[in-house]
Amino acid sequence: MKEITTPALSGASDYPNATELLMKRFRTAPEHIAFEVRSSHASITDPWRPVSTREFVTEVRALAKGLIAAGLEPGETLAIMSPTRYEWALMDMAAWFASAVVVPIYETSALNQVSAILQDASVRFAVAGSAVHAQLLEQGFAQAGVSGGQIWCMDADTGATLKDLIHGGADIALETLEARRLLATLDSVATIVYTSGTTAAPKGALITHGNFVGQVLSVAGAYTEVVKESGNTIIFLPMAHVLARGLQLICLANGMRIAHLSETKEIVPALGVLKPTFLVVVPRVLQKIQASAAGAAAKKNLGGLWSVAQATAVDWGLLAQERESDPSRKAGLSLRVRHAVFDRLFYSRIRKLVGGRLEYLLSGAAALDAELSLFFRGLGLPVIEGYGLTETTAPLTGNLPFSIKSGSVGVPMPGTTIRISENGEVLARGVGVFAGYNRAADNTQAFQDGFFRTGDTGVLDDQGRLTLTGRIKDVIVTAGGKTVSPTIWEGYVESDPLIAHAVMVGEGKPFLGGLVLLDSGSVSEWAQSKGFADLQTLRTPDDGGCVEVDDARLRKAISKVVAAANSKIARSEQVKKIVLLVVDLSEANGLVTPTMKLKRNIFTERALIFIEKIYAEKRSQA
Template sequence: MFLSRVAASGGAVAFTYPVSSPDGGPETWEELTWEQTRDRVRDLALGLHSLGVTSQARCAIASGTRIEWILADLAILCAGGASTTIYPSSLPPDCAYIVSDSGSMVAFVEDDEQVAKFVAQRPRMPGLSQVVVLDGKGGEDGWVISLDELARRGAELHGERPELFEELVAAVRPDHLATLIYTSGSTGRPKGVRLDHANWLYESQAVKDLGDELRAEGRELLTPDDVQYLWLPLSHVFGKLMQVSQLRLGFTTAVDGRIDRIVENLAVVRPTFMAAAPRILEKVYNRVVMQAKEGGAATYRVFRWAAGVADRVARLREGGKEPSGVLALQHRVADALVFRKLRATFGDRLKFLVSGSAPLSADIGRFFYGAGITVLEGYGLTETSAGTFLNRPGDIRFGSVGLPLPGTEVKIAEDGEVLVRGGGVMRGYHNLSGATEEALTEDGWFATGDIGVLEHGHLRITDRKKELIKTSGGKYVAPQGIESRFKSLCPYVGNLVVHGDRRPYCVALVTLDPEAIATWAQENGLGGLDYPDLAEEPRVREMVQEAIDELNEGLPRHETVKRFTILPSELTVEGGEMTPSLKMRRRAIEDKYRDVLDSMYEGDTRTR
């Protein structure tokens, strides 16, 4: 697929990426054509061949999202190997576990910080013969070499055997292992998910087929003229899906994984589409809310009115209609006052955003949709190669994750668990045959672990099977939906963790959004207080309580949050409360804050 894309697109721009100025000036964006990409990948692939990488040999990548990550991944695959992905935020023992369990013989690491992790864990990785640093120099004993050195060795081999690269590519088969991705491990040790070339061929073809179906109906998904802004972690299966879709369709991708540069990059890249985790959309929404509040009472009233207009328009569009009459006029006024500025933030060319990896608040999705920014929420897991369900342009139902991709089947088990079957489903877990048999039936159905319902063909995920709460009164509570709804009600909160399993009622742990609460504190004469002090500030609690009260108004009695505690710090990956893909580790959080949770039930004779 890669070489076919090079043959078809040749001198067209494949990638753009930021490059720092050597003299400390502003960074610039450079371009790589498909042919230039092929040449770089060829040299790196032959360099890996010279290191002994053969068919399906694992090579790890521990790096943030950058152009070198993509080049390394393509080189591994073209050499016949398989990529093992490691989040750059992973702790040294976790890196060693993944390298050892996967049997990786070569590791690409981002910089000196990552090199230090691997050097410290070297005795635990006896099978790792070479480390290649993407942004740095080699080590003294030769165990660490630079990316340039690897490419130099490959170029030398290409000069000796010009035909070797194409021979290596031709030897790769659809059933060969392509990617070994370790799940985030919200409970227990991460499991290596084995995805072969056929999985990615299916995913990319499904995206193309979906685009062809929509085009025949007068709608559009993606074309070779589109520009993707790719910041997603490439260690995550969602990011990998965006990679292979590009190979199939041929659009240009701007690559930069620095989250703190997203807003600035949007103005430079001006993408026509991008994928995003809901947390990014929440932050954009919260920033818009805060800016409106900073403008004073009148400005905030205008914003709230415009948000109401957006919601009504979005609900009409969900039903296949467009606003008319008074609502159409109101929408034009709201567009001039609010929505136009929001679209400009995204570069003014955005056709749609794809949201995945965690639930998106329906209220936030409708706000963007009514403001002229289409959000297509999708669903998938590492075990299904990410792309499994997607809302379509012109057929969006917020609160659902859309329809199956072409070629994927779905059914709901008797207990409500979502089962899927199709070309994206993994072949199994690495070194865990028992776990594979537990998740996969003989006829290919994969048990997702998610509870869901089908509504007119659209799938709505209600919660994780293992995270459903059953109160001591026998009532079931799905915490994810409550937590997602709350984020649209309180822009100053980072996370809400609902708790109540085998308890008489639900309580919650609350964390604040550092940036948003700092702005709030400044506006309310509390600018001198730091995060822990603000967590104990009565006015902050009062503000959160108002949002909790509003949340409870729309919930059945057994789902309402009776009490809450604001935690003195954020939930972090480093602290073990979040996965690298920013999902909450619910059990770890509950264990860490067990005393806090217990204190919210003190004095209640029904507490178990």
């Protein structure tokens, strides 16, 4: 058993609860711009309205008074179901000012999910983003057997609105609100966040004010190069995800400007307007950027040159990584010349595409391919990979700006201990680790000797950096008795933009197979660049099922990806035969979580006929 601890930073005791993160900022820099808000119906490229810390606090107070006047009691729950937007931030903090517990609900949740959360968290007050969300919440209350539930809508033209909420609290005195704000302690539950449930039913994680305060102080202290007053970011992750809310608190407490976006198609044009210095992304976004650059080069008949430029960026990124431990390492003349040329031709254009001020990217939620990380570092856009869960209030470990090891998820955050159990599971204890689940039964197997059991497997190196190796439950035992963790192979394959998800199969079988779920959009772009008109539109089933794509050209391309992945792992862990599939990957289809993680068990049940096909013939292929 091996473990590593990063000492905690002092200062958490100066905060009665998480609202003080805002109030300290308000007292020191009330006129500093805290948010950039897009006006209703405005174009993404129109000027965004600046909102100062003072203006934000004023709006929060008015909404909090409204909640108190409406009868929301201290410690009671308030649900928020809305896309990512400024009003989400307002209601989140207003609920805390009223000493309430926030229950986020993903905007894409189905009625049964909404009802289950409302019932489990004993909710009777809710805020909706739109009329559609308000209707779902109303139906959810009815299904959960809640009578007299109150719903306010962020959109001004629907039912009871936030303006109505503010009007209702006009007679509440500021002294009354301030007394209410200070009721919660660091040990009080601040939010109940329901896990996305890739392998089991969602569980409500009880996250305390102390968890948030500890994480904000830890991250700000560890990432002073990133978290600064002169910086800004765009939050486009779902606000129902604890990472987005943690990021917002970190920025709010330290003076980084925040903008919100909910439509992914608007992100690229927004980058040019808002020019962020820091972004949190998932690996899929980085893959798309790389693929887009390759496609643009191919259209100009520069595909061959781009391949050399891509390899050069990886070499430059690897050199930068090596220099962190050995500053004497220097780039050779050939590498310096190539990098300078390609910087003018390609790299500078990509940096301009993302706004021209971007200093760091943080990647989380899924494994990041080491070569992709090196590529972006070589472009001048270093990627800080981190690791965390809902139950750890997001960041548990992270690479540091001055010490990025591609392929690793870094060292423990300040105030955190990581232990590797005898069976290889990653165990965690520290400032961000939650208080437990809402249902007592869910806590039975959640902890071991005071450490939270993450369910992930990993190893620690001599510098205390964690590398993830798989999931405890996601193992395959072949007919020959070989135990294989599919995560590594799947990660290698999923690094290609043509592939949305890869699933290794082979439990009790003589060899390993793979189900490859194609990314329809990327396949269409690829087919267009190749002149394959018949492949530019793949038929996506609308009945929740899977459709096989049996095309020699596409199979050849995917087979190269699989062969490359196989070359990086032991022969006994290599996939021998694959099936290419297209499937509806919307959350409504039930195959992915709100954060787009594949629900493996549900998918393999629906794809059983294709798994059987893999083993129907003795011949193998890849």
